[in-house]
Amino acid sequence: MSITEKILCSKSHEYILKNDDGTYTIGLTDYAVEQLGDIVYLELPEAGSDFKKGETFATVESVKAASEIYAPISFKVTEINESLADAPETLNEDCYEKGWLIKAEATGDITEQNDLMEYEDYKEEVE
Amino acid sequence: MTKETFLHDKHIALGARMVDFAGWHMPVQYTSIIEEHRTVRENVGVFDVSHMGEVFITGKDSLAFLQKIVPQDISKLAYEKAVYCQLPNKKGGLIDDLIIYKLGINLYLVICNAARIDEDLNWMVRNKKGLDVKIDNQSHNYSLLAVQGPKADELLRTMGLETQQESFTIKPAVICGIKLLISRTGYTGEDGYELLVENEFSEELWDKILKYGKAFNIKPIGLGARDTLRLEAALHLYGNDLDEDTTPVEAGLGWSISKDKQEDYNGKEIIMEQLKHGGRKKLIGLKMLDKGIARHGYEVYKKGERIGIVTSGGISPTLGENIALAYVKNDKDICTGSTVQVMIREKLHDAGVVKKPFICKKNRIKNTGE
Structure with missing residues (x-):
């Protein structure tokens, strides 16, 4: 099963991937990084911080502009992808395996995921 | 309605990401802004900048007219030379920045920013009262291609460029059988040329530049890299770094202004005062x-x-x-x-x-x- 078959995507181009231990890996979709172009800087939250669904939890900067990244569900950050600090271009190369942004525990209800889409539906929606 | 240059289909075929810029549908990047940027710094790149405006100034009072609208001393501009100029309002604020070329006696070419053509033309018309001058906007008839980078000169030589040209000069030339005007100017901080060609030859010229450029690792360059290139060179972008509330002195363009120009021009009093005491x-x-x-x-x-x-x-x-x-x-x-x-x-x-x-x-x- 490829990774895109396991993720859920938001309209604002974030994805969540449920891990075996029940936490979530959160990142930006390939469509988003392609639209952004060369990614040159990321501002990620600190581990332990809480975000409500829809809040800005990170900022991604491409050559052209700064864009906000919104929480696709409510969560508490457990880990950030430290390797992105020195190599933000990893996101352009591989936004799912190596270029994930954070790992987090969900703090909201499962119904928060009702408006998230499976990858195939998401692709259809954005293209 | 968004306008398209004569090279629009070429950009689409090259897979460019297109954006609306100053009323034009223009390529922002073809592959990667960073890659395109490096290409211009290391080799050579070609830009479609046909959205820019071309206005010809003719008539026996051409010089008097230009002297009235820019702080630069156009009487010192020699035949086939170019000068970077500004178009101040009465308060010294900038309506636009321009390059003025002398193409002949009473024949000047003004290159202006795409987003400012209408304002520039209105302002010029308001300033021509009593003068025998014709302001001829030819923007719709010309395409402008910029070939920029350390290999630009060598590339154009292989395409038949024969004239030796200093920076800020313009000459008629024939490149691969296409008649055009070639100017050693640009907006990247690199050596390079800008090629002014009639629209009907622009596609052929674009294709030839890419074909001959292969040997020099040429790439087409979008507006994204044009912006990062000009920023590194600290070249002003109208609308960002220049506007009607900013004088050329405040913009750090004092170097470009004639200190001993006799003629009066719009905003002269404020500009001369600021040259002495700062803005x-x-x-x-x-x-x-x-x-x-x-x-x-x-x-x-x-x-x-x-x-x-x-x-x-x-x-x-x-x-x-x-x-x-x-x-x-x-x-x-x-x-x-x-x-x-x-x-x-x-x-x-x-x-x-x-x-x-x-x-x-x-x-x-x-x-x-x-």
């Missing part, structure tokens, strides 16, 4: 010391006081640092070597005031205009 604000170069990228519109602080605003900012692919142009109050303590702060997402980030341009001119041939 209300000044344009400075910034290099971010903290992580974070300064962008257009971000505020600049010093010791907790708001002192100015970033007008252009981004990454410098050449330096691997984050750079910006900012207007700050004209205070001698805000000088090269001092530290200020840029407000990025509600946090202050240290930035050093540095000399402009941000990159050295090793690849540039001597610019007689500067």
Whole structure:
């Protein structure tokens, strides 16, 4: 099963991937990084911080502009992808395996995921 | 309605990402802005800048007319030479910045910014009263291609360019059998040329440049890299770094202004006064010391006081640092070597005031205009 078959995507181009231990890996979709172009800087939250669904939890900067990244569900950050600090271009190369942004525990209800889409539906929606 | 250049289909075929810019549907990038940027710094790139305006000034009072509308002394402009100019209003604020070329006696070409053509033309018409001058907007008939980079000259030689040209000169030429006007100017901080060609030959010229350019690792370059290139060279972008509330002195363009020009021109009193005593604000170069990228519109602080605003900012692919142009109050303590702060997402980030341009001119041939 490829990774895109396991993720859920938001309209604002974030994805969540449920891990075996029940936490979530959160990142930006390939469509988003392609639209952004060369990614040159990321501002990620600190581990332990809480975000409500829809809040800005990170900022991604491409050559052209700064864009906000919104929480696709409510969560508490457990880990950030430290390797992105020195190599933000990893996101352009591989936004799912190596270029994930954070790992987090969900703090909201499962119904928060009702408006998230499976990858195939998401692709259809954005293209 | 969004306008398209004659090369629009070429951009689409090359897989460019298109954006609306100044009313035109233009390529912002073909592959990657950073890759395109490096291509121009290291080899050669070709840009479609056909959105820019071409206005011909003719008639026996052409010189008197130009003398009235720009602070530069056009009487000193020799045949086939170009000069960087500004178009001030009565208060010295800038309606546009321009390049003026002398093509003959009573024949001048003015290249202006796409977004400002209408304002420029209106202003010119208002200033021609009583003068025997014709203002002929030919923007719709010409395409403009920029070939920029250290290999630009060599590439054009292989395409049949025979004339030897200094920086800021324009000459008629034949390139691969296509008649055009070729000018050794650009907006990248590199050596290079701009080729003015009638629309019907633009596609053929574009294709030939890419074909002959293969041997020089040429790439088509979008507006994204055009912006990062010009920012490294600290070249002003109208609408960001220049506007109707900013004088050329405040913009750091005092070097371009004739100090001994006799004729009166719009805004002369204010501009001459500011040349002596400085303006209300000044344009400075910034290099971010903290992580974070300064962008257009971000505020600049010093010791907790708001002192100015970033007008252009981004990454410098050449330096691997984050750079910006900012207007700050004209205070001698805000000088090269001092530290200020840029407000990025509600946090202050240290930035050093540095000399402009941000990159050295090793690849540039001597610019007689500067």
